[in-house]
Amino acid sequence: MFEPLQAAVDAATGLNSTLERTADLVGVFFFAVSGGLLAVRKGFELVGVVALSLVTALGGGVIRDLLLGATPPTAFSDVAYLVVPLVAAAIVFVAHRPFESRLRTPVQLFDAAGLGLFAVTGSVKASAFGASAVGAVLIGVISAVGGGILRDVLANDPPHLFHPNSRLYAIPAAVGATVIVIAWRNDLYSGTLAIAVAVGVFAIRVAALRWGWRSPKPLFGDR
Amino acid sequence: MFEPLQAAVDAATGLNSTLERTADLVGVFFFAVSGGLLAVRKGFELVGVVALSLVTALGGGVIRDLLLGATPPTAFSDVAYLVVPLVAAAIVFVAHRPFESRLRTPVQLFDAAGLGLFAVTGSVKASAFGASAVGAVLIGVISAVGGGILRDVLANDPPHLFHPNSRLYAIPAAVGATVIVIAWRNDLYSGTLAIAVAVGVFAIRVAALRWGWRSPKPLFGDR
Amino acid sequence: MFEPLQAAVDAATGLNSTLERTADLVGVFFFAVSGGLLAVRKGFELVGVVALSLVTALGGGVIRDLLLGATPPTAFSDVAYLVVPLVAAAIVFVAHRPFESRLRTPVQLFDAAGLGLFAVTGSVKASAFGASAVGAVLIGVISAVGGGILRDVLANDPPHLFHPNSRLYAIPAAVGATVIVIAWRNDLYSGTLAIAVAVGVFAIRVAALRWGWRSPKPLFGDR
Numbered sequence: 001m002f003e004p005l006q007a008a009v010d011a012a013t014g015l016n017s018t019l020e021r022t023a024d025l026v027g028v029f030f031f032a033v034s035g036g037l038l039a040v041r042k043g044f045e046l047v048g049v050v051a052l053s054l055v056t057a058l059g060g061g062v063i064r065d066l067l068l069g070a071t072p073p074t075a076f077s078d079v080a081y082l083v084v085p086l087v088a089a090a091i092v093f094v095a096h097r098p099f100e101s102r103l104r105t106p107v108q109l110f111d112a113a114g115l116g117l118f119a120v121t122g123s124v125k126a127s128a129f130g131a132s133a134v135g136a137v138l139i140g141v142i143s144a145v146g147g148g149i150l151r152d153v154l155a156n157d158p159p160h161l162f163h164p165n166s167r168l169y170a171i172p173a174a175v176g177a178t179v180i181v182i183a184w185r186n187d188l189y190s191g192t193l194a195i196a197v198a199v200g201v202f203a204i205r206v207a208a209l210r211w212g213w214r215s216p217k218p219l220f221g222d223r
Numbered sequence: 224m225f226e227p228l229q230a231a232v233d234a235a236t237g238l239n240s241t242l243e244r245t246a247d248l249v250g251v252f253f254f255a256v257s258g259g260l261l262a263v264r265k266g267f268e269l270v271g272v273v274a275l276s277l278v279t280a281l282g283g284g285v286i287r288d289l290l291l292g293a294t295p296p297t298a299f300s301d302v303a304y305l306v307v308p309l310v311a312a313a314i315v316f317v318a319h320r321p322f323e324s325r326l327r328t329p330v331q332l333f334d335a336a337g338l339g340l341f342a343v344t345g346s347v348k349a350s351a352f353g354a355s356a357v358g359a360v361l362i363g364v365i366s367a368v369g370g371g372i373l374r375d376v377l378a379n380d381p382p383h384l385f386h387p388n389s390r391l392y393a394i395p396a397a398v399g400a401t402v403i404v405i406a407w408r409n410d411l412y413s414g415t416l417a418i419a420v421a422v423g424v425f426a427i428r429v430a431a432l433r434w435g436w437r438s439p440k441p442l443f444g445d446r
Numbered sequence: 447m448f449e450p451l452q453a454a455v456d457a458a459t460g461l462n463s464t465l466e467r468t469a470d471l472v473g474v475f476f477f478a479v480s481g482g483l484l485a486v487r488k489g490f491e492l493v494g495v496v497a498l499s500l501v502t503a504l505g506g507g508v509i510r511d512l513l514l515g516a517t518p519p520t521a522f523s524d525v526a527y528l529v530v531p532l533v534a535a536a537i538v539f540v541a542h543r544p545f546e547s548r549l550r551t552p553v554q555l556f557d558a559a560g561l562g563l564f565a566v567t568g569s570v571k572a573s574a575f576g577a578s579a580v581g582a583v584l585i586g587v588i589s590a591v592g593g594g595i596l597r598d599v600l601a602n603d604p605p606h607l608f609h610p611n612s613r614l615y616a617i618p619a620a621v622g623a624t625v626i627v628i629a630w631r632n633d634l635y636s637g638t639l640a641i642a643v644a645v646g647v648f649a650i651r652v653a654a655l656r657w658g659w660r661s662p663k664p665l666f667g668d669r
Contacts, residue, residue: 039608039664046661047616048608051595054584062513067285069294071515076572076581083580094665126299134306135299138277149274149377154595156604158379162262162271170270215269218262219317290508292517349522357529358522361500372600381602385485385494393493438492441485442540 024121025084027114032057032085033107035151036092037099042155046093052151053089054082060146064122064139068129108209115173116201118144120194123177127184136184140177145170164217168208171215176201247344248307250337255280255308256330258374259315260322265378269316275374276312277305282370287345287362291352331432338396339424341367343417346400350407359407363400367424368393387440391431394438399424470567471530473560478503478531479553481597482538483545488601492539498597499535500528505593510568510585514575554655561619562647565590566640569623573630582630586623591616610663614654617661622647 035056039049058075065073075081092099099107122143126136145161148169152159161169176197183189207213258279262272281298288296298304315322322330345366349359368384371392375382384392399420406412430436481502485495504521511519521527538545545553568589572582591607594615598605607615622643629635653659 042604042608043610044604044608045610045612045663048605049664051605051608051616066289066512067295067299069292069515072513072572072575072577072581076513076577076585079578079580082578082584086580092664093662096664126295129295131295131299132302132305134302134309135295138305139299153376153599154605154608156379156602158265158267159271159274159377162265162267162274162377164266164268166268170274216316217268218272218315218319289512290518290522292515349518352518354518354522355525355528357525357532358518361528362522376599379602381488381490382494382497382600385488385490385497385600387489387491389491393497439539440489440491441495441538441542 021080024117025080026110027117028057028081028084029088030107030110031114031147032088033092033099034111034148035085036089037096037107038151038155038157040092040096049093050086050089052154053085053092055154056147056151057085057088058082058147059150060118060122060143060148063146064125064143067139067142068126068131070125070129109206112202112205112209113198115144115169115205116176116198119173119176119201120180120198123180124184124189124194127181133181133185136181137174137177140180141170141173144173144177165214168204168213168215172201172204172208175204244303247340248303249333250340251280251304251307252311253330253333254337254370255311256315256322257334257371258308259312260319260330261374261378261380263315263319272316273309273312275377276308276315278377279370279374280308280311281305282373283341283345283366283368284370286369287348287366290362290365291349291354293348293352332429335425335428335432336421338367338392338428339399339421342396342399342424343403343421346403347407347412347417350404356404356408359404360397360400363403364393364396367396367400388437391427391436391438395424395427395431398427467526470563471526472556473563474503474527474530475534476553476556477560477593478534479538479545480557480594481531482535483542483553484597484601484603486538486542495539496532496535498600499531499538501600502593502597503531503534504528505596506564506568506589506591507593509592510571510589513585513588514572514577516571516575555652558648558651558655559644561590561615561651562622562644565619565622565647566626566644569626570630570635570640573627579627579631582627583620583623586626587616587619590619590623611660614650614659614661618647618650618654621650 032053035052035054036049038056039052042048044052058073058081061081062073062075065071065075119140123136123140125143126139131139148161149159160166179197179200180189180194183193255276258275258277259272261279262275265271267275281296281304284304285296285298288294288298342363346359346363348366349362354362371384372382383389402420402423403412403417406416478499481498481500482495484502485498488494490498504519504527507527508519508521511517511521565586569582569586571589572585577585594607595605606612625643625646626635626640629639
């Protein structure tokens with residue numbers, strides 16, 4: 001039913017070519033690694049590692065597709081979106097140590113890349129499916145951060161990105177999604193802009209990690 | 224696709240006029256306040272306050288719309304349903320103290336009003352979309368209490384309404400939804416009845432708060 | 447919209463006759479008992495017992511139907527799927543002791559039967575709705591274990607099936623769903639096969655309980 005729309009989204013975003021799909025799946029891979037590593041740290045067994053890898057990698061996109069009525073979600077119709085996180089889970093299962101030490105920085109970098117890509121594709125898809133402007137921004141953010149929130153809920157942690165010591169994560173995604181939606185509504189959207197915004201979100205996130213940027217804490221009110 | 228149905232629901236409920244939509248958004252506002260306050264109490268930063276405000280205010284209605292296949296959910300197509308809880312989150316962020324002290328009773332009162340309104344609109348919408356009678360009652364209850372449950376899950380608390388010291392919350396919603404569904408199935412439904420039931424749910428909840436009514440605890444069985 | 451598809455699924459699975467529907471509802475009943483018992487152990491009141499019973503019994507099937515776009519989910523259109531877990535919740539509420547002592551083994555056996563049945567019906571329904579092969583297996587597993595995971599999330603526990611001391615639970619469901627999907631794709635699927643696979647999943651789970659079979663824990667990596 002949504003195939004013509006989907007084709008329109010693909011055409012509009014230019015994100016369905018081999019190059020961009022590869023980039024998307026790289027983001028899925030490293031989101032899956034972050035989920036698997038949390039499961040290892042929590043002492044879960046095989047099923048826990050696989051489940052947290054899948055949920056972290058695919059949760060944001062699945063929530064996005066459910067909200068838009070685009071069922072079955074991409075993750076369940078395009079088999080690569082399941083194979084890639086399953087491979088990530090297998091690698092983490094047999095060799096999680098390097099990811100926790102030497103590979104910590106690459107994992108954070110690719111997670112930041114996934115954040116930017118998912119914020120862009122989520123807000124574009126939501127715009128094409130008729131969400132309101134604010135709704136499309138929110139769906140872009142949910143696409144980018146929803147998997148990580150589900151990961152933390154299943155691991156019985158409060159979501160990491162709500163922690164006062166966390167570095168900017170949802171805010172760069174929101175900024176990127178806002179740029180995309182404004183451009184979309186003013187017919188300024190293009191594949192080039194999509195890449196530029198994804199890179200911008202990535203850069204803000206990496207800078208936040210590097211220089212310790214945090215989002216503000218609640219004020220004390222009228223006391 | 225669902226627009227004619229939606230129009231039928233609106234016509235049937237009489238809940239889409241300016242007055243009732245305002246009442247609905249007032250409920251959204253105070254649900255959002257309760258979510259933001261929990262985030263403040265948990266020590267979350269800005270993103271956590273915004274996320275818990277949005278989830279508490281909109282979670283019940285989003286689950287209802289997903290279950291009914293009414294996508295995208297109202298919260299993502301009618302922009303007021305996002306702006307109002309975002310404003311609530313901003314107010315809580317800069318001035319949460321008065322809500323915790325002087326304004327505690329008003330927050331509870333408006334939360335009770337939201338409970339009644341959401342139980343009514345949820346069970347009416349579910350009936351119009353062809354849920355079974357018991358299913359429509361359950362969807363009414365989920366609309367009313369689902370946001371609060373998601374709020375507690377994201378804050379890593381057991382749901383407050385399951386606590387043995389909690390005052391009646393889901394039960395008045397279930398009673399109200401049952402009255403609505405019985406009336407709907409016997410062609411006795413009207414906008415006047417909707418208001419009366421919402422007021423009744425509100426009154427039971429407020430009485431439960433005032434006089435400490437609790438729901439029963441499990442019995443000891445055959446020992 | 448999905449009614450012809452649903453009829454095809456029913457015809458293909460042969461799982462809609464009186465006998466099989468009864469078996470399915472027996473699984474729902476004992477899943478509901480396991481949810482209610484966890485609520486009792488957590489010290490929740492009436493609403494908590496009812497909510498955990500419903501979520502455990504119906505959560506997996508509801509997630510399955512949402513992912514497939516089959517709304518409203520069966521649980522909200524076929525009233526028996528709500529009445530049965532509500533009866534289970536009522537029984538647990540007034541007489542939970544025998545389920546915790548004398549009836550513990552029967553509860554585990556029927557839970558294992560539900561696991562096998564839901565893995566089969568979930569993967570068949572997903573195949574008929576056009577999920578990828580791996581996606582259909584995953585939806586089968588989610589149908590079987592999703593209710594239990596939601597139960598644990600609402601009770602604020604890490605999911606029991608991720609615990610390193612848990613006995614095989616998701617893995618037999620995954621094996622069963624894989625057999626079903628392979629058969630479906632090669633036109634070897636039949637009602638007899640469905641029953642055989644459900645029995646096989648049941649047998650592996652019961653053997654895992656009896657002889658303490660666990661799934662592997664993460665390896666130590668390259669240290």
